Each structure stands twice: as C-alpha cells, then as structure tokens.
Amino acid sequence: MTGTLAQHLAEIAAEMAARSERGRVADYIPELAAVDPDQFGISVCLADGTQLSAGDSATAFSIQSISKVFGLAIALGRLGDQLWTRVRREPSGLAFNSILQLENEGGIPRNPFVNAGAIVTTDAALGKRPPREYLAELLGFVRAAAGADDIHIDRKVARSETETGHRNFAMAHFLKAQGNLTNPPDHVLGAYFHQCAIAMTVEQLARAGRFLAGIQHLIAPERVRRINALMLTCGHYDGSGEFAFRVGLPGKSGVGGGILAIAPGRASVAVWSPGLNAQGNSRLGTEALEMLARRTGWSIFG
Numbered sequence: 001m002t003g004t005l006a007q008h009l010a011e012i013a014a015e016m017a018a019r020s021e022r023g024r025v026a027d028y029i030p031e032l033a034a035v036d037p038d039q040f041g042i043s044v045c046l047a048d049g050t051q052l053s054a055g056d057s058a059t060a061f062s063i064q065s066i067s068k069v070f071g072l073a074i075a076l077g078r079l080g081d082q083l084w085t086r087v088r089r090e091p092s093g094l095a096f097n098s099i100l101q102l103e104n105e106g107g108i109p110r111n112p113f114v115n116a117g118a119i120v121t122t123d124a125a126l127g128k129r130p131p132r133e134y135l136a137e138l139l140g141f142v143r144a145a146a147g148a149d150d151i152h153i154d155r156k157v158a159r160s161e162t163e164t165g166h167r168n169f170a171m172a173h174f175l176k177a178q179g180n181l182t183n184p185p186d187h188v189l190g191a192y193f194h195q196c197a198i199a200m201t202v203e204q205l206a207r208a209g210r211f212l213a214g215i216q217h218l219i220a221p222e223r224v225r226r227i228n229a230l231m232l233t234c235g236h237y238d239g240s241g242e243f244a245f246r247v248g249l250p251g252k253s254g255v256g257g258g259i260l261a262i263a264p265g266r267a268s269v270a271v272w273s274p275g276l277n278a279q280g281n282s283r284l285g286t287e288a289l290e291m292l293a294r295r296t297g298w299s300i301f302g
C-alpha cells in the first residue's frame, strides 16, 4: 500500500506542478497576496503510523480557516453542547465572509466554520481569559497534535488582517449587539486573527489531523465524529456540496490555500496550493484530493 501510495503522491505532485490554471491567491489580506502561487504540497498520515509526502511539503503556509477546526475542538471541550445554543450546524450556502444571514437569523450563525460562527466559537473558547491565554492553549493543542514544537503564529499575517478585516469587525460588532459575544469585539477578533495566522507545513498539518481520523486519541470519539460531520457539510462553505461530490471526505479549507481532509479510520491528508477557486477554496488542492480519493477509494461514500 505505501509503495503505491508514494507513487500516487509523486504523480499527483508532478501533475499539479505542470498546471497553468492555478486559481487566484487571496488578496484581501495584503500579506497573503504576496505568496507565490506556483507551489503545491501534499502529505498523508496513515493509521499504521506511516507518513508520506510530495511536492513543497516542508514549506510553512498560513492555515487560516483550517484553524477553526482546532478552535472548535477547544470550545467544545470547554462548553460541551452548550455551544450549540449560540451557533447552528447547517451549511450556509453563502460565502465564508457573508454578512447576509446574520441579521435575518437573529445573530445566530449557521455553523462554526463560516466567519461569523468562528467568531462566536472563538469567544466561547476564550471564556473570561485574555486572548493570550487562549492562543497559548490553542498552539499547545496544535503542537501536541502535530508532535512538533516549531509551529508558530505569523504576526505579520495577523497584523495585516487586523488592519484590513473590516467585514469581520462588522460581524463581531453585530454579534455583540445581538448578545452573542461575551467579550469585547476587538479581543475576540485579536484571538481570531492570530489563530488564523498559525503557519504550518502540510507535513505538520497532516499529523495534526490524525486525531480527527481516529488514529490518535486527543478528544472524545463522539466529538471527533461531530467535527467530521460539520467538516463534510460546512467545511468548504458554499463549495461544500461540490467538495463532497468530488472528493467524498470531510475537509476544511483556508484562504491560505490549505485543505485538511480526513479519511476516517484510514488517513489524515493535508494539501496546499495558494491559488483559490471562486468559493475561496484551494483550486489545485481540491483537484489533488479528488485524484487521491479516486485512486485510493477513500471516499466515505464507498
């Protein structure tokens, strides 16, 4: 299996390196606009402990919204099912940063992976603590999951988004007005922007996802199952249906071009290519996962 898998990964990386249509790098966060789109990396951790990688697998990138998965794990650990009184579990059918639904639906975000839902989840994970303390817990969790100490927050990316993230400020203030934030909006967003600015390689990210594949035990299996359900239905925003159709795995994307995909019981997979499709998900990352799922038969739908 590992021999053929290594071959699959090498072939996928070679094919992705040759693509000319690579999507558009996120430019609404100035610091991310400067990333070279000509990069691609993939890494897979298997249940037997093997890890195989190809392409730019040791280059750190901004994990952005993939961090929402780790933040959700921490919020659920602190609040348990109480979190679901403040955020729902339905796909939004709208862009990750859309404000439209929030007023219509009384300040209760559709799910923890759209920005509004992640802002509420971050507020819940913060509790009454200063953002610094929450970020230390989050980094500790990610480092423990990845088995790596050299994972850091890229402060330039965090600052870049703090200076330009006006849509997120608008949402946080609206949530506050609706009584769905306990902390001041700037504290919550300080934590949120810094969490999004965690930089990791696909090798580290694939290892950090093992607990979601059930091949490392970090949180209760019941929570793992639920986080996977949300990744499948909401992890790619208004591209979630298409991702389930093409790849058939729970996945979480970020505008840095990373995707974490989970083959339950089998593997944790991380891909990265900075160019995005119209829904803000990695264009080549999705294509690579589609190829991998087809070749391995890992789709959860058989």
Ligand SMILES: NC(=O)CC[C@H](N)C(=O)O
Residues within 6 Å of the ligand: 063, 064, 065, 066, 096, 097, 115, 161, 168, 193, 196, 253, 254, 255, 256, 280
């Ligand atoms: N989809 C994403 O990765 C979005 C995360 C980004 N930090 C934002 O809030 O806009």
